[in-house]
Amino acid sequence: MTIGIIGSGAMGAGIAQVVAVAGHEVYLLDQSATALEKATANIASTLRKLAEKGKMTAEAAQAATARLHPTTVMQDFVGCGLVIEAIVEELGVKQQLFRQVEVVVPADCILASNTSSLSIASIASACQRPERFIGIHFFNPAPLMALVEIIPAVQTRAGLAEEVRALVQGWGKLPVLVKDTPGFIVNRVARPFYGEAIRLLEEGVADMATIDWVLTELGGFRMGPFALMDFIGHDVNYRVTESVFTAFFFDPRFKPSFTQKRLFEAGYYGRKSGRGFYNYAEGAAMPEP
Numbered sequence: 011m012t013i014g015i016i017g018s019g020a021m022g023a024g025i026a027q028v029v030a031v032a033g034h035e036v037y038l039l040d041q042s043a044t045a046l047e048k049a050t051a052n053i054a055s056t057l058r059k060l061a062e063k064g065k066m067t068a069e070a071a072q073a074a075t076a077r078l079h080p081t082t083v084m085q086d087f088v089g090c091g092l093v094i095e096a097i098v099e100e101l102g103v104k105q106q107l108f109r110q111v112e113v114v115v116p117a118d119c120i121l122a123s124n125t126s127s128l129s130i131a132s133i134a135s136a137c138q139r140p141e142r143f144i145g146i147h148f149f150n151p152a153p154l155m156a157l158v159e160i161i162p163a164v165q166t167r168a169g170l171a172e173e174v175r176a177l178v179q180g181w182g183k184l185p186v187l188v189k190d191t192p193g194f195i196v197n198r199v200a201r202p203f204y205g206e207a208i209r210l211l212e213e214g215v216a217d218m219a220t221i222d223w224v225l226t227e228l229g230g231f232r233m234g235p236f237a238l239m240d241f242i243g244h245d246v247n248y249r250v251t252e253s254v255f256t257a258f259f260f261d262p263r264f265k266p267s268f269t270q271k272r273l274f275e276a277g278y279y280g281r282k283s284g285r286g287f288y289n290y291a292e293g294a295a296m297p298e299p
C-alpha cells in the first residue's frame with residue numbers, strides 16, 4: 011500500500027519514517043519546501059545512524075530512504091491507499107485540506123488525522139465519504155513511541171478501525187482503540203498534568219527545574235512537565251489545551267494557562283524555536299528558566 015503523509019514537521023516526518031521502514035512507498039507532502047528538505051535529510055541521517063549502530067542493515071536503511079518521496083504536489087497521492095494528515099492543529103485548516111485530498115485519492119483510500127484533540131467526527135464531516143475517515147494518533151517521537159490511539163468517528167464504517175489496528179500493529183506499534191472524545195486518552199489525562207504543574211510554578215510552590223526533577227527522578231516520568239511541553243512545542247500544546255477546554259464546554263478542569271499562552275504568543279515554542287519555559291539557545295546553560 012502506498013501511503014501519503016501531509017505535514018513534514020515533528021510528527022509527519024516521524025510517521026513517514028515508521029511507514030517507510032515498514033515497507034510502504036511514502037509520499038511526504040508539505041506546503042513548505044524548506045520543511046520537506048529538513049525532514050527528508052533528518053530521516054535519511056537517522057536511518058543511516060541506526061544502520062551504523064547495527065539496529066538495521068545498511069541495505070534496509072537505504073531501501074527505506076529510497077521509498078520516501080518528498081513532494082509539494084497533492085496529485086502525487088493519486089495511488090495512495092491511506093493518507094495521514096499531521097498539519098497544524100486547526101479544525102478549519104484540516105477540513106479544507108481533506109476537501110483537496112478527496113479530489114485526488116482513490117474512492118477506497120483511507121483518510122486519517124493525527125490530531126491530538128480535535129473531534130474526528132468534525133474533520134470527517136468535511137469529507138464527501140466520511141465513512142472512510144478515522145483518527146490515527148501517534149506520539150512524539152513517532153519512531154520511538156509504541157502507543158498509537160485509533161479513533162473511529164461516528165461516521166466511520168464498521169470494520170475500518172479493526173483494519174487500521176491490524177495495519178498499525180504490523181508497523182510494530184501498540185494500537186489502542188479509543189472513543190472520539192476530546193483529547194482521547196493520553197491528551198485528556200495530560201491536560202491536568204501540565205495545568206497543575208504550571209499552577210505549582212505560578213503559586214511559587216517550587217521552580218520548574220525542581221518540579222521536572224521530582225517527576226522524572228522520583229515520579230518515574232521520562233520527562234518532567236515543563237521539559238515535555240517544551241519538547242512538544244507550545245504552539246501545539248497550547249492549542250490542544252484550548253481545544254480540549256472548549257470541547258468540554260469550558261470545564262475548569264481543562265482551563266488553559268496565561269503563562270503558557272504568553273509563551274505561545276511570543277513565539278517561544280520550546281525546543282523548536284530555541285526558547286520555551288527553558289532556554290535552548292546555543293551556549294545557554296541548561297536548564298535555564
Ligand code: NAI
Pocket residue numbers: 016017018019020021022039040041042045095096097098099100103107124125126127147148149150241242243246250
Ligand atoms: P509541526 O509544526 O512540527 O509541523 C506541521 C507541518 O505541517 C509544518 O511543516 C507545516 O509546514 C505543515 N503544514 C501546515 N499546514 C499545511 C497545509 N495546509 N498543507 C501542507 N502542509 C502544511 O507540527 P507537529 O508537532 O508535527 O504536529 C502536527 C499535528 O500532529 C497536529 O495536529 C498536532 O496536534 C499533532 N500531534 C503533535 C504531537 C507533538 O508532540 N508535537 C504529538 C501527536 C500529535
